[in-house]
Amino acid sequence: MTLLQDRAATARSAPGRPSYWTMRRRDHLTGYLFITPALVGAVAFVFLPLVLVVWYSLHEWNVLADTFDFVGSENYRKLAEDPNVPGVLRATALFSIGLVVLNLGLALVLAVLLNQKLRGTTFFRVLFFSPVVVSLLAWTIVWGFLLQDNGGVNGLLSLFGIDGPNWLRSGGTAMVSVVVVQVFKNVGLNMVLFLAALQGVPQELYEAARTDGAGRWTVFRRITLPLISPTILLTSIITVVGSLQVFAQISVLTQGGPGTSTTVLVYYLYQQAFQFHAFGYGSTLSVLLFLIVLALTVLQWQMRKRWVFHES
Amino acid sequence: MSLKMRIFLYGLLLVLCVPFVFPTWWMITSSFKPNASIFAFDFAPSTWSLEPWRQVFTMQPFAQQYWNSAYIAVIVTLGTLVVASMAGYAFARIRFPGQNVLFLVVLTGLLIPSEVTIVPLFRMFNSLGMVDTHWPLILVPMLGPPSVLATFIMRQFFITLPGELEEAARIDGLGRPAIFRRIALPLARPALGAVAIFTFLHSWNLYLEPVVYISSQTKYTLPQALTQFTDAYQGQLWNVQLSAASMTAIPVLIVFVIAQRQFIEGLAHTGLKG
Amino acid sequence: MRRTLAAISVCALLGSLTACGGDEPEAGGPVTLRMTTWSANPAHVELFNSIAAEYSKTKPDVSVTFEALPLENYTTTVTTQIAGGNAPDIAWILEGAAPDFVASGALTPLDDSIENTADLAPAATALWKKDGKLMGYPFSTSPFGVFVNNDLLKQAGQTLPAGADWTWANAVAAASATAAKTGKQGLVIRDFDYKEWSNLATVFRGWGADAWTADGKTCGFDQQPMVDAMTFLHKAIFTDKALPAPGVAADFFAGESAMTIAQISRASLLKEAKFGWTLVPLPAGPSGEYSVIGQGGLGVMKKGKNAAAAAEFVKFFTSPDNSTKLAQFFPPPRQSQLNADTLAKANPLLKPEQLQDVVIDGIATGVVKPSHTGSAEISQAVRSALDPMWKPDADIPGVLRGVCTAIQPLLAK
Structure with a gap:
């Protein structure tokens, strides 16, 4: 119900300004700005690494010899x-x-x-x-x-x-x-x-x-x-x-x-x-x-x- | 309640206390024993020695390591509060297109323990030249999975705020950022407190990450430093290790005892209640 | 809020910039070499620093720092540093990890950086060569011996078996009797602690047993000599109580045990010993007299930032002069220095005959502790598989067969 209240509040105050930056648009912008750090964090430190983990799992990486070779499903067989x-x-x-x-x-x-x-x-x-x-x-x-x-x-x-x-x-x-x-x-x-x-x-x-x-x-x-x-x-x-x-x-x-x-x-x-x-x-x-x-x-x-x- | 019942309950509570109190007591008293008699079963050392406490500082740059842990935990806590309260507020109180999808995206972080991604993160930080620096210990907790939990707690809290307050503020001509700063944040103090406690303890306890990322002794954090008290030939110096452990535990315990009400009730009355 | 955001991104940017930028070597400018070691022993550190200081006299723009890392995670830490693009210039290398480092190509060949390589004992350098090139310098080739607490033995009315009587059976009997009489521990295999099983080589070599064959392909744990050796050891621990049981800590150097098997470099721990002590070779086993060596090498990392300067410093660090200085802690691989006279000067704590018996004869006949490529994983597998052995009613041949089942696939790699 908070959702509805909120939406109503936004709608009511929206026609307040005639310029492009209506209350609503400014709200959208604020919303995006507010979540940007969290979103960037989620992408950089959760999603990207998760994709990379899957990618690495298809490789053999030897640190000492400095090699990184594609081995397909070899690691999963292992x-x-x-x-x-x-x-x-x-x-x-x-x-x-x-x-x-x-x-x-x-x-x-x-x-x-x-x-x-x-x-x-x-x-x-x-x-x-x-x-x-x-x-x-x-x-x-x-x-x-x-x-x-x-x-x-x-x-x-x-x-x-x-x-x-x-x-x-x-x-x-x-x-x-x-x-x-x-x-x-x-x-x-x-x-x-x-x-x-x-x-x-x-x-x-x-x-x-x-x-x-x-x-x-x-x-x-x-x-x-x-x-x-x-x-x-x-x-x-x-x-x-x-x-x-x-x-x-x-x-x-x-x-x-x-x-x-x-x-x-x-x-x-x-x-x-x-x-x-x-x-x-x-x-x-x-x-x-x-x-x-x-x-x-x-x-x-x-x-x-x-x-x-x-x-x- | 009958007297018998009372005595029984107190007895039970006292017995249950043992595993919670005994370790701390044993840690502090044993830290004053010489290493040779460390395994003697005494409730207090027969001779008190300050030597182990001194050795903590001569064997490792312990003060530096203490500072490392402290400043990292403070930055992570402050950073998480900013990131999580902003995101939590936006997800709870602002409507914008794509909101639900984006919330789901952020929320998946709850599902992925940082242990899963330690290898790629290590490589990422490696290619940025940030291995053996404190950056990974700051950035990942502040923006990664641990801060997602914080965002979630903040969102759950902001959702319960009555909408009328904001509406009144709007009529007074306040913009979103001002509403957030002047109205929502002050009201969110209990949730912020809980998030701060969680985040601080999480950073303070971090072990796998420093072990993986940090290799120079002067950059160690406390948990990592604690495991390194051995003599020149790797014999374990229990008394020095326990002195160092006492030094890490006691200040936090004191803060906790002073502010225990805020601590416990702050944690109890947040979105985590279910 | 935008200000906070900006601050965060600027921080992140600056952080990466300074971290990346700081790594660039400055051509011609002052160079700081970093050498990782596993010794924080103040006496060792003092010696290293004095050698480095002397080097800086001739090369004022080169300074050397020694980074002592905990032995327990030593190889892990160094490898992580390499993976993290922060390779040390010079690293000590444990004998167990030597095959990995030597074979991988992570090291720079040292043939031109060591003075008079012909002087090096072939037994000492075998582990450190690849295709005939010397990849690491075994600065420490340290035989294991038995340190004995004379006072404890006397207190228990025991005399140390000597000559042909110095056998494992008699050693365990003396240790067992002393432990029973004094309430202290008998014989401690230093650093074994029921984990570092490679230190058990100091026992099972006496039965002629091997962890694996010389080519590294076949497991030796299920062979009869190993079964006999382990049966003996098990009985010594659980029946004779000659060795401390699992989880019991006892430090010989603090006077808590009658004997300990340790490398002779540990003699420096006895400088302030409050008890009378002696050093003897390992007791003879059923297969006769034998000796076991632990090695430490040092190598120049290809990925280090100053490989050329590092190789030059290694030349100085390992020169015959400095080698005699290092000899007080680390028996040198140089044959010309492996004589009682030279060693006695460096080791005032040890008598010439002790040096002759334990060190010089030991290095001549000794076998290096087990090592293999992929040793971290193999070691871990052996350790886990051996764990069921350390209880009173263990099925010893069964456990040993289990060790082979666990490591054979790893050896065959």
Whole structure:
């Protein structure tokens, strides 16, 4: 409706001037000028590179020998035959699923806890949110230090008589560690968004449900969850897309190991392009990453129609 | 709420605090330990040593690197605010031909992580002679995918502004640019705040890009510098690294604690609410 | 708004202009050469700077800066600099990356830039030649030896096995006993850290094992000598606890372990050691005595802006005179300097017999650590495939077969 109002406003003020530069024309010009930087940015730093990525993926580029040769679909054939790719995709999927489930789950729990009528919730809110503002690298390095075999986490566990595993060096726990470190880093953000959504649920609805005799859990499932579902959708999209971009954590904590158990797609792309100097094949992996992000986003928008309660 | 329930909830909250507070505590206290006893399990060092904090500056041009990160983040934040608020306003409140198509064009940036385009961007900046300069770290976040998210947030905010305000301003004879500057922008302060926080943190955290583009030590940004504290033979100097990490984290944490209300509520009450 | 726009575009324009313009070499004007290294060791840097200062005396318009890059990403960083059009004039090159650099044509031949090339030991230059031309100068040809903490051994009531008893079995037994008694670590393979597997060559060469055949075409990990060597190593780690387990950090030079396998250039770390130490050759393995060399070379980048001036500086930097100075850290490839007398002058910390046993004999008989074209990718593949080995119940032959499955396609390239 804002659109209509706006159009009406423009129409009404338009006949104000007889010259060529009518209000409307000037508005058009202003509009174009206002979006020019963003548009130039999108073309120069999003579209052009995307086209180039596809173009490079058809080439072999050797930096040391300074050659750039057209090889057609060679890199895509390599992608299909690359024995590392299934493992890389599995690691990527594990990381993303683990991160989204744990992050959203914990964020929701924290938000519900902080939404109780308790003293000192502000204090806890600040604590849970604080890692969001800590530099990602500082956070990751500290956890890398804590998760050493003789580090702080195992020290803490030994206080309770638990002999902790070698977190970052054993196949099963390395991925868990990377996911959990990332969850604690960013869960505060989703927590705050959930908290705002929870506070937006009208109290009358809760009271009505209580008078109907519904239990806590039923109220949460039937009223709270549906009402905050738009926020859940939005945070899950942001978290999923963000999870596909994880690089620093892998690079600092595990370097993709042990084996290739934590080699996610972006890390593999970096290895191929910048460590093995296979820029052409690296570009092919970029194309794959783009297709995955595209597919996931489309899928999530489809799910919105079915699951999300309302859109205002 | 019953007393039992209260005690239970507080207990739960305290337990949940551990993974959020313990790392920061451990980072700061361990940074005062000598490297030889860095893995001793003490909640506070037995002897406090300032040596690691001093070494941070002798091993690397850390002050310079700090400045690099800070000035890049500030320029990126200011630039993004300008670019995103203008574009967001135009897409939300001005009608012009091709608007929807152009909005879609800009919006696709949301779909493309900068990791996808790192190779061609590297080549582009390479051919412009901008590799090993700060330009890629400024231009891409300011105009590329990260600023698209900002544009989107700003547009969502401007759409909710009541049209009457603008109309009144028009009758007073204000042009578009003036309406934008004097009426829309001041009203958009919460959204601008959220965008500023997001953008600043994004730039401050950037790691893959500096690793790819920057190779001279004096041009490193903080995240990159943090990983480089090793002794002459590549043994990891945990205590120096943790001192440097503390120095990156503490100032931002202090700013955050002082302005936590604006921070959190600014983020909560924007278009991101869904 | 228009002003902001204008400002942005002007900035962008100026930025590209200054960045592009600044790169042009100034013919005849003062030249600054940039040499990338992986050593930030103050003693090394001081020596390099003094050599550069001396050079500037005769060539006042040439100055040299040394850029120390972290070893971990050294080759990646240098290659990225080259790709970014910002190639260093002179670069140190790790032995692992040598085949890539030598074969690619990124380097300028050095035959005319090295004094008295006939003096260079053939074993030292083998890796650095292409079609008979010397593409890189192996300024450091550094054998691996075993540093021993005498105090820790004494504390544990152990004596260091000597002569024919200096075998891997006895070395591990002594390390294991010392670790158990003192609570410190036994034997640390420096820089291996369960990642840099090429340092394991210092162990598996004792069984006559090779990562791959000399022609680089066939994987050697699944061969019997390698299986035997790895079985021994695995037992030493997980049963005898003679080596620190994965993820456990221990620094010999801080007195945290009884022994360490390291290159002799590390001796400089012991200048202020608070414990008694000695240096001995690698223990004998089942296939007898052996020696392993790590190399560092330096090359002049074709794409550097001042290739001619750089080649001239290399001539000075590697001259016999400067070579003796560098010898205190980096054993030289010059045969005329590979004698106990010359080396002893440069290495006051080491005794002549240590130099003879470890360095001179080592270089004469030594094998350079594994290297191959495309080594970054191969190394990564080996590292990943070896990871399942580093747990107590590993299937060693199975893991080693897996290594070959992973790297055979890469070797065949």
